[in-house]
Structure formats: C-alpha cells, structure tokens
Amino acid sequence: xxPFTVSKAATALMLAGLVLLPLYxxxxxxxxxxxxxxxxxxxxxxxxxxxxxxxxGGMMSFGHAAYLGIGGYAVGMLAQExxxxxxxxxxxALAASAIYGLVIGALSLRTRGVYFIxxxxxxxxxxxxxxxGLARYGGDDGLTIYKRSDFSGLINLxxxxxxxxxxxxxxxxxxxxxxxxxxxxxxxxxQGLRSNEQRMQAIGFPAxxxxxxxxxxxxxxCGLAGALLANNTDFISPAVMYWTRSGDLMVMxxxxxxxxxxGPVMGAVVYLLLEEFLSQITEYxxxxxxxxxxxxxxxxxxxxxxxxxxFNRD
Amino acid sequence: xxxxxxxxxNGLQFxxxxxxxxxxxxxVFGIMDLVNLAHGSLxxxxxxxxxxxxxxxxxxxxxxxxxxxxxxxxxxxLEMTALRHLYGRDHLDHVLATFGLIxxxxxxxxxxxxxxxxxxxxxxxxxxxxxxxxxxxxPAYRLAIIVVALLVALLLxxxxxxxxxxxxxxxxxxxREMIGALGINIKLLYTLVFGLGAALAxxxxxxxxxxxxxxxxMGENILILAFVIIVIGGIGSxxxxxxxxxxxxxxxxxxxxxxxxxxxxxxxxxxxxxxAPALSSMLIYLxxxxxxxxxxxxxxxxxxx
Numbered sequence: 001x002x003p004f005t006v007s008k009a010a011t012a013l014m015l016a017g018l019v020l021l022p023l024y025x026x027x028x029x030x031x032x033x034x035x036x037x038x039x040x041x042x043x044x045x046x047x048x049x050x051x052x053x054x055x056x057g058g059m060m061s062f063g064h065a066a067y068l069g070i071g072g073y074a075v076g077m078l079a080q081e082x083x084x085x086x087x088x089x090x091x092x093a094l095a096a097s098a099i100y101g102l103v104i105g106a107l108s109l110r111t112r113g114v115y116f117i118x119x120x121x122x123x124x125x126x127x128x129x130x131x132x133g134l135a136r137y138g139g140d141d142g143l144t145i146y147k148r149s150d151f152s153g154l155i156n157l158x159x160x161x162x163x164x165x166x167x168x169x170x171x172x173x174x175x176x177x178x179x180x181x182x183x184x185x186x187x188x189x190x191q192g193l194r195s196n197e198q199r200m201q202a203i204g205f206p207a208x209x210x211x212x213x214x215x216x217x218x219x220x221x222c223g224l225a226g227a228l229l230a231n232n233t234d235f236i237s238p239a240v241m242y243w244t245r246s247g248d249l250m251v252m253x254x255x256x257x258x259x260x261x262x263g264p265v266m267g268a269v270v271y272l273l274l275e276e277f278l279s280q281i282t283e284y285x286x287x288x289x290x291x292x293x294x295x296x297x298x299x300x301x302x303x304x305x306x307x308x309x310x311f312n313r314d
Numbered sequence: 315x316x317x318x319x320x321x322x323x324n325g326l327q328f329x330x331x332x333x334x335x336x337x338x339x340x341x342v343f344g345i346m347d348l349v350n351l352a353h354g355s356l357x358x359x360x361x362x363x364x365x366x367x368x369x370x371x372x373x374x375x376x377x378x379x380x381x382x383x384x385x386x387x388x389x390x391x392l393e394m395t396a397l398r399h400l401y402g403r404d405h406l407d408h409v410l411a412t413f414g415l416i417x418x419x420x421x422x423x424x425x426x427x428x429x430x431x432x433x434x435x436x437x438x439x440x441x442x443x444x445x446x447x448x449x450x451x452x453p454a455y456r457l458a459i460i461v462v463a464l465l466v467a468l469l470l471x472x473x474x475x476x477x478x479x480x481x482x483x484x485x486x487x488x489x490r491e492m493i494g495a496l497g498i499n500i501k502l503l504y505t506l507v508f509g510l511g512a513a514l515a516x517x518x519x520x521x522x523x524x525x526x527x528x529x530x531x532m533g534e535n536i537l538i539l540a541f542v543i544i545v546i547g548g549i550g551s552x553x554x555x556x557x558x559x560x561x562x563x564x565x566x567x568x569x570x571x572x573x574x575x576x577x578x579x580x581x582x583x584x585x586x587x588x589x590a591p592a593l594s595s596m597l598i599y600l601x602x603x604x605x606x607x608x609x610x611x612x613x614x615x616x617x618x619x
Contacts, residue, residue, distance in 0.1 A: 060406060107603060111610040114349065114405060118545040119606045122599040125538065129599075133592025243538060247351075247413050254410045284425050290418025297411040298399050 007308035011262045014269060018168060022161045034160050036276060041167045042228045044268035045174055047252040049221030052178050054250075055259030056187065057214045058194030062117045063104075063124025064249050067097050067219050069131055069241035071226020076143045076236040080136075086149030086157070090227055097223025098216050100127070105215035109208050121243055131238035142237025149231055157231055167228050171265070174221050179261055181217070190214050255296060257305025266304050319450055321571040322564070327456045329563020330463035334518035335536060336543040336555040337470060338511030344550025345487040346401060346504055349408040352392075352415035353515050353540065354533025360385040360516025361523040361532065362423060365432040374437045381520045382513055389512020393505050401504070416534070423530050431529035434520070459521050466517065467556060474552060483507060487550070539566075542602045548612030558613065562598050569594040 018041065025034040046068060053059045074093035083089065104123045111119050137143045148157040157163045181187045189210050192200045201207045230236045239245075248271075256267020274292070278285030300307050339353050363384040368377025396415070400408055436455055443451035474480040486493045486500055494500040519533070526532070543562050547554025573594045577586035605613060 054406075062409075107607050111606050114343075114549060115545060115606060115610060115612070117405070117409075118541055119603060121538070122542065122602045122606075126596045126599045126603075129592045129595040132595070133589060135588040139588075244416075244534065247409075250406075251410055251413055254406055258406070284421050286417040286421035287425065290414040290416070290421065293414030293417070294396055294411045297403075297407045297414075298396075 005309070006311040007260075007305055010308050011266070014262070014266060022164055026161075031160065034164055036272075038160070038164045038167055038232055039229075040269055040272045041164070041171050042225050042232060043249070043252065043272065044265040045167070045171045045228070046222050046225035047249050047256070047264035047268045048171065048174055048178060049218045049225065050249050051253045051258060051260075051264040052181070052221065053214060053218040054253055055263075056178075056182055056194070057190050057211060057218075059109075059211060059215065060117045060250075061120045061215075061218075062243070062246050062250065063120035063122075063127075064218075064222055065241050065243070065245035066100065066104075066124035066127040067222035068226035068229055068245065069127060069236070069238065070096050070100055071223035071228075072230035072236035072240055073131060073134075073137070073143075073226075074223075075149060075227045075230040076145050077137055079145045079147060079149075080143060084147050084150045086151040089149045090224070093223050093227040094220050097219045097226070101216040101219030102212070105212045105219075109211055109215070121246065124241060124246060125243060128238050128241040128243075131241060138237065140238060142235055142239070145230060145234045145236065148234065149227070163231070167232075170224060170228065174224070175261060175265070177221075182261075186210065186213070251293065255293070255303050257303035260303075260305040263303055263305040270304060316450055317571070319447065320452065321568055323446075323452055323456065323460070324571075325564035325567035326560065327459050327463075327563070328567050329560035330460055330467070331518050331522055332536070332539055332543055332563050333467060333556050333559035334463055334514050334521075335540040336547070336559050337467070337552060338514035339540050340544040340547070340550055340552060340555045341514075342508055342511045343544065345483060345507055348397060348400060348508075349405050349412065350397070350511075351409060351412040351537065352419065353511070354537030355416055355419035356385060356389060356512045356515040356533070357519035357522075357536060358423065358528075358530070358533040359388055359419065360519030361434070361528040362427060362432065363516070364520035364523060365434040365528045366427075368434055374434070374440070377434070378520050382516055385516025385519075386509050386513040389516075390505055390509040392512070393508040397508065398501070398504070420530050429530065431527040433527060434523040436524045455524060462517075462521065466514070470514075470552065479503075479506075539598070542598055544612075546602050546605050546612055548615040551612070551614045554612060554614030562601070565601060566594075566598050569597040573597075 018037070021037050022034055025031060046064065049067075050061060050064045053061050053064075071093040074096050075089045078084075078089050078092060104120070108116055108119045108123070131137075132140050148163075151157070155162050155166055157166070182191070189200065189205055193205070193207050193211060197207050226240070229240070252267040252271050253264045254267070255271055256265065257263030274289065275285065278288050282288070296303070302309065335353070335357055338356075339350065342348050342350050342353070360381055364377050364381030366377075367380040367384070368374050371377055371380070392415075396411070400411055440455040440458060442454050444454045444457055446452045446457075474483060482493060482498055482503060486498075486503055490500060493503075522536075539562065543558045544555050546562065547556070547558035570591075574586060574590035577590050577593070580586075581589065609615075
C-alpha cells in the first residue's frame with residue numbers, strides 16, 4: 001500500500017469537486033459556475049494532452065493550440081455544410097488532428113531542443129494563417145456554430161449538465177489512457193527516450209517512430225478538446241490557434257506539475273480560476289498574475305504538485 | 315521598376331529593424347542561455363517610453379534618446395530583480411517566467427497609458443522624400459532607419475569581435491565558471507549584456523513607432539518573427555541573425571507586395587485575393603520549416619562548444 005499523501009488528497013478533493021459541481025450549481029442556482037467549469041475541464045483536457053508529450057515524452061510543443069483549432073474547425077466546418085451529427089464531426093476532428101500531427105511530427109522530430117519548440121510554433125502559426133484565410137468559414141472573424149453536435153438521443157449537448165459531464169468523462173478517460181500509456185511498454189520506451197535518446201537507440205529502439213506515435217496521440221487528444229471547445233462556445237476562430245494560446249496551455253502544465261498525471265488538471269483549474277477571481281477584484285488582473293507565474297517558477301519547482309509533495313517530507 | 319525598388323528598400327528596412335530585435339534576443343540566448351519571451355515587451359516599452367518622452371520634451375530625437383536610456387535601465391532592473399535567478403535553469407522555466415512578464419508588461423502599459431495606442435509623430439525634416447536614384451524618391455525616415463540599423467550592426471560586430479569586453483562576453487558564453495575564476499565579475503557582465511539586448515529591442519521599438527501606432531501587445535507578433543530569425547540563422551550567431559533578418563524582411567515584404575499579382579496569374583481573381591494574405595503571412599514560417607528540416611541547427615550554427 002502506498003501512503004496517502006497530501007498531493008493525493010488534494011487530487012481526490014479536486015476530482016470530487018469536479019464531479020459534484022453540477023449538483024452545487026443546481027442547488028445554488030449559480031449557472032455561471034457550470035459554464036465556467038465546462039471551459040476549465042475542456043482546457044484541462046488540452047493541458048493533459050500536452051503533458052503526455054512534454055512531461056512523459058520530453059517533447060516541448062509550443063504549437064498545441066493548433067489542435068484546438070483543428071478540432072474546432074472540423075466541427076464548425078461540418079456544421080456549416082449541414083453535417084450536424086456528432087458521430088461524424090468528432091471522428092473527423094480526431095482524424096484531422098491525427099493527420100496534422102503525423103505530418104508536423106515527422107518534420108519537427110528532425111530537430112531537438114529549442115529548435116523543436118520553435119518549429120512546432122511555426123507550424124501552429126501556419127495553421128493560424130490558413131484559418132484566417134478561410135473566407136468561406138469566416139476568415140479572421142471566425143465562424144459561428146448555430147447547432148451543437150447532434151448525438152441523436154444519446155446525449156444532448158445543449159443541456160448544460162449533460163454537456164459538462166460529457167467533457168468530464170472525456171477528461172477522465174484521457175487521463176486514464178495517459179496512465180495506461182505511461183505504464184505500458186510503449187510508454188516506458190518513450191520515457192526512456194526522454195532521459196537518454198542515444199542509449200535507447202543503441203539498445204535498438206527506433207526512437208523517432210516511438211516519439212512520432214506519442215506526438216500523434218497527444219495531438220488527437222487535444223483535437224478532442226478542440227471539438228468540445230467549439231461546442232462550448234458555439235464559435236470557432238483563428239484566435240484559438242494563436243501562439244499565446246499555446247503559451248497558456250504550457251503555463252497550465254508547468255504550473256500544475258509537468259509529468260504528473262493530475263498536475264495539468266490542477267494547473268488548468270488553478271490558472272483559470274485565478275484569472276476569474278483576480279479579474280473580479282481588479283480590471284488589471286494580469287498585473288498580479290504575471291509576477292505570480294514568475295514566483296511559481298522561482299520558488300515552486302515542480303509546480304503545484306511539487307509544492308504539495310513537499311508537505312510529506314516535512 | 316519604381317515599385318520593385320521601393321519594395322526592395324522596404325524589405326531591407328524591415329529586415330534591419332528585425333535584426334536589432336533578433337540581435338538582442340540571440341545575444342541573451344546564445345550567451346546567457348536564457349529564452350526571453352518578454353523581449354517583445356521591451357520592444358513595446360521602448361516605443362512607449364520614446365512616445366512619452368517625445369511628447370514631454372517636444373523633440374523627437376530627445377524623446378528617442380531618453381526612451382533608449384529608459385529601456386536600457388528597465389532591462390538592467392529586470393535582470394537584477396528577476397531574470398538572474400533563472401540562469402542555469404530549464405528552458406521551460408524561462409518560458410513560463412517570461413510569459414508571466416509579458417502579462418505583467420501588457421497590463422502595466424494598460425494601467426499607465428490606457429488602452430488606446432499612442433502616436434510618435436515625426437519631425438518635418440524626417441518626412442520629406444529623398445531622391446535616391448534618378449526619378450525615384452524614398453521617405454527620409456525609412457532611409458534613416460536603414461542607416462541607423464546598419465551602424466548599430468557594425469558597432470555590435472566590432473564590439474563583440476574586436477574589444478576586450480566583447481572577448482570576455484564570448485568567453486563567458488563558452489565557460490561561465492572559467493571566466494569567473496579569472497577574476498571577471500561575470501554577474502555584472504551578464505547584467506550589461508541583458509541591458510544591451512533590452513536597449514536593442516527598445517531601439518527597434520522606438521524606430522518602428524512612427525510607422526505603426528504604439529499599442530499594447532505590439533511586441534508579440536514581431537517577437538515571433540525575431541525568434542524565427544534566430545532559429546533560421548542559428549542560435550547565438552550574430553552573423554546568422556543579420557543575414558536571416560534581412561532575408562526574412564525581404565521575403566515578408568516582397569511576398570505581401572507581389573504574391574497577390576503572382577497568384578492572380580494562376581488562380582481566379584476572387585480565389586487569389588482571399589488566398590494571398592494568408593499565404594504571404596505564412597511564407598516566413600514555411601521558410602523556417604524548410605530550413606529546419608534541411609538544416610536542423612539553422613543556417614549558420616554558432617561554433618559548437
């Protein structure tokens with residue numbers, strides 16, 4: 001039996017809170033909190049997908065927001081063309097993300113380190129400009145989605161509570177999947193590549209192929225988040241893919257604790273709630289948020305999960 | 315012909331401006347191994363300082379000079395309070411910390427100067443068109459940017475390659491402990507390098523200010539361009555940054571100017587006019603992707619240590 005640690009307790013508390021949130025929303029009549037947390041859960045999903053690459057694979061993608069856009073545009077464009085069924089929209093979103101990930105990954109993995117960070121960024125910027133050029137689908141102004149994905153009878157995305165639970169289920173499934181991947185033979189190899197690529201290659205593992213598969217899986221997970229995000233806002237625009245959005249996702253992962261299973265979820269919850277909370281106190285919330293991030297880096301190595309972990313040793 | 319020459323000069327001017335920004339970035343990156351996303355914020359602060367001082371003093375040149383000094387000072391303060399604690403840390407820590415600084419600076423500017431942008435008006439003597447070739451005139455201010463940037467590039471080259479302090483800086487880049495053991499105050503040296511990088515960013519910002527408006531977030535688009543440049547040129551290489559900057563400036567400017575016409579030859583008018591802006595914005599990223607795929611370390615990688 002592993003000891004029950006502070007970080008585990010915090011994670012359990014957070015998960016219980018997320019599961020019970022719609023109940024609280026219903027009882028208190030606070031609809032806003034449900035809308036807010038739907039967004040939090042979706043972005044937590046995106047952060048978790050980025051963590052699979054960064055934390056486990058050691059690949060720093062600075063262009064993950066591109067998948068949010070690709071997943072979102074798959075939903076938006078199909079809706080615009082009269083294809084409203086979620087059974088078509090979501091698989092298309094995943095397939096498009098996979099294809100993008102495969103091409104970008106194959107090219108990007110030729111480089112490493114800071115160059116890898118920059119080339120993933122460059123491709124995401126290209127995707128941003130492609131979306132800006134889509135005149136038929138709103139171009140710069142973005143595309144309004146008049147009807148949410150239709151899962152005929154199975155689940156109603158226009159019902160706030162049902163949609164929230166769909167997002168939460170997706171998040172938890174993805175985290176379960178990441179846990180399975182991290183502990184599989186494949187995941188061990190990918191983590192081995194993070195520590196020492198040359199040694200793994202010398203043993204005989206085709207390094208790039210493993211990393212590429214990890215790249216594609218991570219992209220597909222983020223594409224799913226994009227499809228959900230488009231349904232949540234009923235709108236998709238190129239702004240979703242802008243590089244500062246990728247920065248936001250990175251911040252969530254590092255803030256929560258890179259390479260930990262629930263760290264990115266914690267990071268997303270804290271980052272977005274802090275943003276919400278501070279913006280209620282002052283219009284100039286970023287004035288506090290900015291230095292706060294700096295302090296987290298300077299004094300809180302390992303993010304929130306790292307900080308929580310410290311309680312056990314004291 | 316007239317248009318080609320003009321666009322060519324525009325490309326050169328934009329490229330040189332990008333060089334000033336990229337030079338500071340690559341200095342800090344190559345020597346201190348610090349990824350500074352907030353470099354674009356220093357560019358923005360340079361523009362705001364210059365616009366404010368110019369309004370106070372009523373003189374463009376005085377405003378620019380004071381703005382440059384203020385940005386230098388800001389860079390030094392920033393290094394001493396926050397960034398010096400990040401040396402030797404993971405690149406990701408740099409990304410997160412300096413991302414936080416971007417948020418801070420954008421908001422601070424909104425608080426101090428308000429959400430609306432500022433204007434930095436040019437004095438009359440800089441707005442006249444100057445004849446450069448028979449029958450071809452070019453705005454004096456853009457020429458001035460070209461001259462100033464070339465001068466700075468030359469000084470930077472001589473300073474880093476031919477002076478004692480430049481030698482120390484280069485030595486510090488190779489081996490920080492060794493240069494410290496020789497009795498050189500490496501902390502002070504790093505502070506100076508960062509201040510210099512900040513001043514270069516500020517100079518780029520204040521020179522660009524009269525052409526565009528001074529506004530919040532102006533550094534973010536151009537910062538990415540500067541990163542593209544140092545990656546194409548090879549991180550840490552001033553020469554690489556110079557050549558890549560001019561290359562990127564040219565491609566970006568010429569692409570925007572001539573791509574719509576070129577596309578119209580192949581595509582229908584409507585399709586061309588929608589595709590052209592997106593395609594010309596993408597050009598440099600396409601270029602960077604191609605360069606990195608062919609030469610993963612950039613075109614002119616700095617000498618391996």
